[in-house]
Amino acid sequence: xxxxxxxxxxxxxxxxxxxxxxxxxxxxxxxxxxxxxxxxxxxxxxxxxxxxxxxxxxxxxxxxxxxxxxxxxxxxxxxxxxxxxxxxxxxxxxxxxxxxxxxxxxxxxxxxxxxxxxxxxxxxxxxxxxxxxxxxxxxxxxxxxxxxxxxxxxxxxxxxxxxxxxxxxxxxxxxxxxxxxxxxxxxxxxxxxxxxxxxxxxxxxxxxxxxxxxxxxxxxxxxxxxxxxxxxxxxxxxxxxxxxxxxxxxxxxxxxxxxxxxxxxxxxxxxxxxxxxxxxxxxxxxxxxxxxxxxxxxxxxxxxxxxxxxxxxxxxxxx
Numbered sequence: 001x002x003x004x005x006x007x008x009x010x011x012x013x014x015x016x017x018x019x020x021x022x023x024x025x026x027x028x029x030x031x032x033x034x035x036x037x038x039x040x041x042x043x044x045x046x047x048x049x050x051x052x053x054x055x056x057x058x059x060x061x062x063x064x065x066x067x068x069x070x071x072x073x074x075x076x077x078x079x080x081x082x083x084x085x086x087x088x089x090x091x092x093x094x095x096x097x098x099x100x101x102x103x104x105x106x107x108x109x110x111x112x113x114x115x116x117x118x119x120x121x122x123x124x125x126x127x128x129x130x131x132x133x134x135x136x137x138x139x140x141x142x143x144x145x146x147x148x149x150x151x152x153x154x155x156x157x158x159x160x161x162x163x164x165x166x167x168x169x170x171x172x173x174x175x176x177x178x179x180x181x182x183x184x185x186x187x188x189x190x191x192x193x194x195x196x197x198x199x200x201x202x203x204x205x206x207x208x209x210x211x212x213x214x215x216x217x218x219x220x221x222x223x224x225x226x227x228x229x230x231x232x233x234x235x236x237x238x239x240x241x242x243x244x245x246x247x248x249x250x251x252x253x254x255x256x257x258x259x260x261x262x263x264x265x266x267x268x269x270x271x272x273x274x275x276x277x278x279x280x281x282x283x284x285x286x287x288x289x290x291x292x293x294x295x296x297x298x299x300x301x302x303x304x305x306x307x308x309x310x311x312x313x314x315x316x317x318x319x
Contacts, residue, residue, distance in 0.1 A: 017096070018096050019093070019096035019097055019099055019100045019106065019107070020107075020109075020110055021093070022089050022090075022092070022093035022096060022097055023097070023100055023106075023107040023110040023111075024110040024113055024114050025085075025086075025089050025114075026086055026089055026090075026097075027107065027110055027111045027113075027114035027115070028114035028117060028118060029082040029083075029085055029086045029089075030082075030086070031114055031115060031118040032082050032118055033079055033082045033083065035118060035122055036075075036078060036079050036082075037079065039053060039056055039057065040057065040061055040070065040075050040079075044057070044065070048126060048127075048129060048131060049126045051129070051131045052125065052126040052129040052131075053126075055129075056125075057070065060074065060078055061074045061075050061078065062074045139293070139296070139297035139300055139301075141286075141297070141300040141301045141303070141304045142304060144286065144301070145285055145286070145301075145304060146284070146285060146286070147279070147283045147284070147285060148283060148284045149283060149284070150165060150175075150276070150278050150282050150283055150284050151252055151255045151256065152164065152165060152166070152282075153165065153213075153248070153252050154244075155213065155242040155243060155244040155248070155249070156222055156242065156243055156244055157222070157225075157240040157241060157242055158222055158225035158226040158228070158229040158234075158240065158241040158242075158243075159222070159226065159240075160222045163211070163240050163242055165278065165282050166282070168209045169280070169282075170280045170309055171207055171208065171209045171280060172207055172208050172209070172277065172278070172279060172280060172302055172305040172306055172309070173208075173209045173210075173211055173277070173278040174193050174196070174197075174208065174209070174210045174211065174275055174276075174277060174278075174298070174302075175211045175212075175213070175256070175275070175276040175277075175278055175284075176189055176193060176210075176211070176212050176213075176274065176275045176276070177189075177212060177213045177214070177215050177253055177256070177258045177260075177271070177274070178190060178212045178214065178215065178241070179214050179215040179216035179219070179220055179269055180214070180216070180219070180220045180224045180225055180227075180228045180241075181216070181219065182215075182268070182269065183268075184268070185271075185273050185290060187232075188273070188290055189212070189273055189275075189290065190212065190232050190234075191232075192275075192290060192294060192295050192298070193210050193212075193237070193239075193275065193298075194210075194232070194237055195295040196294075196295045196296075196298035196299045196302060197210070197237050197299075197302075199295065199296065199299035200299060200302060200303070200306075204302070204303065204306050205237075205238075206238075207306045207309060208237075208238060208302055208306070209238045209239075209240070210234065210237050210238060210239040210240065211239075211240050211242060212239070212240070212241050212242065213242045213243075213249060213252065213253065213256075213258075214241065214242065214243045214249065215253065215258065215260050215269050215271055216269060217243050217244060217245065217246045217249045217250075218246055220241075220243045221243065222243060225241040225242075225243055226241075228241060229241050256274070256276060257272075257274065258271065258272060258274060259271065259272045260272070272289075273289055273290040274287060274288070274289060275287065275288040275289070275294075275298065277298065277301050277302065277305060279305045279308060280305065280308065280309045285301070285304075285305055286298075286301045286305075288301075
């Protein structure tokens with residue numbers, strides 16, 4: 001019993017103190033280093049291996065898929081680590097390894113073992129890799145449909161006409177808020193509304209009205225709004241810029257969740273960017289913000305509401 005135990009420990013001691021263990025480690029580190037270099041230069045693709053390579057390079061090497069560039073500092077940092085470990089191994093097992101260099105054939109078994117380990121790891125990671133699912137950016141207009149009471153109002157448009165929601169019975173309304181002197185997101189708000197309308201067919205566009213309530217009723221006179229409407233060709237989009245008494249507009253914007261505040265230092269109004277889509281019965285059906293996909297989504301929602309104009313009402317307003 002003791003003799004058998006001593007023999008096992010002797011073999012373990014011989015393995016770790018002799019040239020076999022450090023030779024295995026050095027061979028493994030060398031092959032791992034070569035694997036990292038290979039992955040750095042391997043092209044990505046649509047296959048599972050290609051997607052694994054892209055994600056690996058993105059996380060480990062700072063890879064940018066759009067430009068195809070790699071942060072080579074990451075590559076150097078990532079690949080220098082096995083070299084540093086190899087130096088430590090050489091320093092600790094210098095004497096046994098010196099014998100190996102005299103007769104390299106002695107490390108063939110360790111070389112084959114390390115090659116098998118690195119090869120299995122190199123194959124296992126791509127095979128076990130689970131590609132991330134593509135984000136679902138599809139806008140399901142029918143499922144997102146809601147119906148909430150709209151606040152009623154009567155304001156003055158840029159042509160000095162009295163305008164309210166009931167002025168456009170059996171029309172679909174895009175209701176938003178801007179102010180004439182805004183140089184930040186208000187132009188983007190009007191552009192996105194126009195882009196959504198431009199995506200519609202001609203007969204659909206005739207069923208849509210764009211209403212934009214001012215956030216700055218003290219300054220936005222009909223004359224100033226008229227110049228703004230002309231700049232954006234809003235008459236071609238059934239568009240109306242609306243102003244009125246601040247005591248009427250401020251509570252109205254609050255009900256529409258148009259958060260805003262004036263920056264005392266710059267005088268600019270900092271605000272959210274919202275669109276409410278109102279159906280032919282005067283209830284709010286959708287709410288959108290600014291965004292790369294929002295114009296297309298708004299157009300889809302507008303089509304749903306336009307189709308509803310010719311069908312019996314399927315939604316009841318609720319708070």
